[in-house]
Amino acid sequence: MYSIIEKPLWTKEYVNELFLSRNTKDKKQLRNSLLYFFTVTILGIGVGLITNSILLSEENSKFWLIAILFTWLDGILLIVIHEAGHFVGGIITSYRFQSFRVFSYCIVKEDNKYKIEKRKIPGTSGQCLMKPPKNWTLDSPFFLYHAGGGIATFLVSMLSLLLFKLTSSPLAQIIFFILFGYGLILTIINLVPLQLPSSNNDGANILAIRRDKTAKETFFKQLECNAWLSDGRKLEDISEDYLKLSENAVWSEPLNYYLEWILYSKFLKEREFDKAEELLMKMEEAYHDMLPSKKIRIDSERLYLLIIRQVDTDCINTFYKNVADKLRIQKLCTPILRTLIAYEKYSNNNNNNNNKCALEQYQRMFYRAMKSAACKQEAEVDYILTYQVEEACDTEKGSSDLI
Structure with a gap:
């Protein structure tokens, strides 16, 4: 039973008051957003x-179309160069290859064999994941792995500027200058510490690791845990103590998110709903300092727990109305789709909404998202919960078979 949360708290009135406070603009995030906007705007205009x-x-003057084409092509090329920089920086400091993704195409190493899979992480265009050094400690290197991408784009940018000055071909000058300008912009917005809507950039991660031992530890654990899951280890095989943050951890630090969401999924899979609720409440305490994408995930999980607890119908509908638009923005990932499907099933069962088309659309999207999910074990939990939501509701009444 849900001993922690069985209190007369979640009402329609409470939800309305909650979102009045949650929608208050955070000055720190507003400053970061403005800094990012002005940095990109000024560089782009220049x-x-x-x-x-x-x-x-x-x-x-006749090369306008070619310039537009190469602006697009250079963007793809620089993503590859950036991620290759992370790979080289990691290899130099004893990290080991795990996966290399550009857009949704990912080269993965499993059982000493390489294969190509489709994986998507909303809000990112590329990623190079490495296994941490063997027997890593808090003194293990981290800088080159993080900074390698920015260093690579900077070197390519400077080389392009040199070639721009040396060449006499008008077409080549345009191509090299576009590559120089684009590369310089990406270098600055990657290495100058900034919080982006969905994550820290590499510069901000480097700064966080330097000033916070907990963030450094979670960084290495994040890579190690990701490697375990990629190699087929199940969530239940990873201990709760390993995934828990220290008491002094900053819950709003983006580097800490990954382990906590893995732990949350582990609790859901093991039907430890009290623990899942407790962990979510801990995250909610740092809600205002979190990145926008993480706020959406928290709102999604809160709505999901309210549904499976079968709290007051007005409360659930009010909560949904406050978050529906934001959830639909991120409906390409399985946890969000799990919540949307759960709500549509709940609404149909309670005769609040007979929109079968929305439910069927979310279910089709869920299957597509599951196939390209970056973490298959988390997606598996979402699949189990998505298609067992009625049993999850019955758990509140004493049923023991959720999974």
Whole structure:
């Protein structure tokens, strides 16, 4: 039973008051968003004006379409170069290859064999995951693995500037300058510490690890845990103590998120709902300092727990109305789709909403998202809970068979 949360708390009135406070703009996040916006805008305008002046010359005026094409192609090339920089930086400091992803195409090493899979992480265009050094400690290196991507794009950017100055071909000048400008922008927004909507950039991660031993420990554990899951280890095989943050941990630190969501999924799979609730409440205490994407995930899980607890119908519907638009923005990942499907089933069962089309659409999307999920074990938990939501509700009445 849900001993921790069985209190007259979740009402329609409480939810309305909750979202009045949750929607209050956080000054720190507002500052970070403005800093990111102005950095990208100023750099973009500067590079755009110079590129435009080059293209306006008589000999270059016919290359506009080529310039647009190469702006797109250079973006893809720089993603590959950036992730390759992480790979090289990791190899130099004794990390071991695990996966290399560009958009949704991912090269994965499993059982000493390489294969290509489709994996998606919303909000990211690429990722190079490495296994941490064997027998890692808090003194193990971390800088080159993090900074390698930014260093690689910077070196390519400087090389492109050199080639731009050396070449006399108008077409080559345009190509090299676009590569230089694009590379410089990516270098700055990657290495200058910034909090992006979905995660820290590499510069912010480096800063967090330098100032916080807990963040450093969770960074290495995150890589190690990810490697275990990639190698087929189940959530129940990873101890709760390993995944728990220390008492002094900063819950709003993005580097700490991964382990806590793995622990949360572990609790759900093992039907430890009291523990899942307790962990979610801990996350909610740091709600205002978290990144927007993590706030959405917290709102999603709160709605899910309210549904399987079968609290007051007005409360559930009010909560859903406050978060529905945000959930739909991130409906490409299985945890969010799990909640959306649970709500549609709940609404249909309570004659509040007979929109069968929405339920069927979310179910189709869930299967697609599950196939390309970055963490198969988490997606497996979402699958079990998505198609056993009625049994989850029965658990409140004493049923013992959720999984």
